[in-house]
Amino acid sequence: MFRLLLPAAQREAALGDVLEEYALRRDQEGSRAADRWRRRQLVRSVGAAIRLHSVPRTLAGRWTDRETLTMWHQDLRLAVRTLLKRPGFTSTVVATLALGIGVTTALFGVFRGVFLTPLPLPEPEELVVVMERGSFGCCGPASGPDYRDWVERERSFDAMAALNPVNVTLTGLERPERVYATHVTPSAFDVVGLEADRGRVLDTDDQLAQDVVVLSHDAWRRIFDGRPEALGARLEIDGVPKTVVGIMPEGFDVPSPWQGTRHHDLYLPMSPETLQGSRGSHSYPVIARLSEGVTVEAAQADMERIMRELAVEYPRTNADRSSEVFTVHEYVYGQAGDQLLLILAAAALVLLIACANVGGLQLARAVSRETELSVRAALGASRGAVARLLFSESLVLAMVGGVLGMGLAFVALDGLREVLPPSMPRIADIAMDPTALAFAMGASVATAVAFGVLPALLASRADLAAAVKEGARGTLAPRKERIRDSFIVAQIALGLVLANGAALLVRSYTELRSQEYGFDTDGVITLSLNPQGPRYEDAEARLRYMEGVIDAVEELGGVRSVGTVSRLPLFGGSNGSVQVEGWERRSSVDQGPLVEVTSVVGDYFRAMGIPLVQGRTLVADDSISDAVGVVINQAMADEVWPGESPLGKRFGFGTPPPWLTVVGVVGDVRQWGPEEAPLAQAYLPYTRGWSSSGYLTVRVSGDPASVIPRVRDAILAVDPTQPPSDLRTMAERLEGRLAQRRFYTTLIALFAVAALFLASAGVYGTVSYFVVRRTREVGIRMALGAGGRGIVGLVVRRGIRLAAWGIAVGLFGVWATTSVAESLVYGVASVDLLSLAGACLALAAVAVAASVLPAARAVSVHPGVALRTE
């Protein structure tokens, strides 16, 4: 930034001085004061820069004639003086330019940082995620045997790797620590294409021995303070000692479809047996690197071929499965990209409106000056001189607007970095984007200059007599009138499109907020329990631990009910097909309905506030008796046993299944996310469930935050080696799930407000200006006997006609953008009639008010006075 403000020859020395003094001040006064000082310096240097640059250098260089310089100098000073005399016009144009430039640039910075900057890995465009598609849709992980067949049969990839991301506990340290790790096939390092920074990566021998671990650069610095002895050190992971054999370079990560903002800390070898499990159980995301010259589409076709072969060979598990190939970038950042693109489109609309606004204002002003300019020309000013004067004015406007816009963009980016939802990937990469800044400034400056200078050039050529008369009449040549009208129409139309989009997002968000999720977040604490280590190898031991924790927490004062669940609502889960007793298979590939499988211990339903609809909840006996009891949700009852009582009915997983007997029905919850409708779901006793870890849910009376420390202590008292992690209230988790949407909604709403404000200001400014200019005409009409009402009606009809045109074009725009809107909003129609009608009315009202108020004033003026006005 400073760079731009300094004379080229002095730049390096000056930047050095700033750095030196900054460091000095930081040491003496602290970094906040130093930052403030630097900002002040920046702002104060702007003035100096304008003084230096306001004399165009090329001109100064080429035309050594002092007179030319003086002329420019005079023009600029005159321009500044003229502009200062019209503070209303000047501040409107400057503010509009600043807003348009600042907002667009800041958002493009976000967009580019998050979405356009490639992953910091070699040839990132070749990295792909391979997912399976099944009857549930897209996309799920692969099964081990499928993966092994893919590796054997594919012809598209240089390398392919299976992952299994897990949370593990580092137990050997002073304080046990939970970290994010992933089991990988050694080929993962080939896929990513980076060697270890120190030591080595994993190899196939490690897969058998299972005694080593590779650290990420971050984990190395955090756990070992970056000491070289880390290599070869022992690290206890979930109670099992492993040797550190490698440390990966900074920035390295094995991309995983699940990861979002998290980076893996540890890489563990995946054992070969893991991949020999059942073909029906899908747990492993697969990544791969495309061979040279192979496109994603070709790889997709190749994978489909393999999946067809597998469907024939293994009809029972693979009949309805296919596969999808995505670039990693698309898969991991795709969704954020979509939403950001929408925001960017909104920003572009704001910029367009700003440009139309400035164009309209400039045009109006130029027209109003036609007389002045013609007189200047008549008195001997050359066309060049007139153009230079207007060019100077536009330039001053554009520069001030641009500099303010830049400042606004900096402030906005800082602000955005703070309020961006933490789930947004790669917030750290967000920075000011010079290209976007140049573009936004270029567009607005070009608009300002073009509409400032062009009409003026036309005017300077015009016939003096005609111009003086035309100016006096206060009306316009039809062509110019059309240009001005089109600006008004464009502003109304663009404002409408944006207003509709914003209204939809806001409605969609409120809809989501008021959603019935099927549980009650008030007063619920949740935390992750994951008993690890040799003592917890079998399910019984883990169950005893969980029961111990539940008992201990129940003892605490203020606690009402406690239970555990394998996966919290809104946070996904795992599902499988069920065999229902008494159901005939329709075909060999019919697998029965897909059901969410969740395991619970204790009083989970009451703790989470899920209502019991029929029967009873699970009791301890349900897991050990011969008839294993199970609770299902209403959706499953309706789907599997429509119209009859499900109590006592039996179903199970696998063939032949161990039967589970339905003992109760509970209300539906949104398991997969705030926007996903509830699915059929079965709650199994812990030992029959599929997950070894779980979440403790505690319902308390009073403030949950105050109970959290006591809950933690109680859990550590049960087993000090098993730290609970991720302690948060359910309300916080829900907020977190909605944060991203809330952010986008707020942003779009802000844009819409800015856009409507700009459009209204523009419409009002332009329309009312021309009405005022017709005061003289009104005077003549009045003097000739026209009634005040008739005249106001005349002017207002014009305003209404313009508004109607704007609204018509705007509605067409809304219609054209519905398909985009449909993909992004939840639970509301893609056109929000109520808000659309509101926005139409508001803009029409502005256009009418802009005509009525000045027209009424004009009518009330005595015709004699009106005739004398220029």
Add this chain to the structure above:
Amino acid sequence: MGEFEQLVLLAVLRLGEDAYGMAVRRELEEATRREVSYGAVYTTLDRLETKGWVSHRLGEARPERGGRARKYFRVTPAGRATLRESRRVLDIMWTGVSI
């Protein structure tokens, strides 16, 4: 010669061998008791150099300056002559004036 130009020239003279940007800026700030921006200082130094009233030499590159060298300025004989002339005129004009 503008007032600020004069102040910058004098600051460079007062600082002697140590007259680089940061020192000049601080000298000016102390004398005027107002915040002075690097933009103003360097714009002026640039202009003075173009007019041939100051010249510069580069010092060693330093790490705390991001590897950039300090630029030490010196008032040229032409600069001194101009300063002397402006002081002479001012002295004449001040004679007999009391405010």
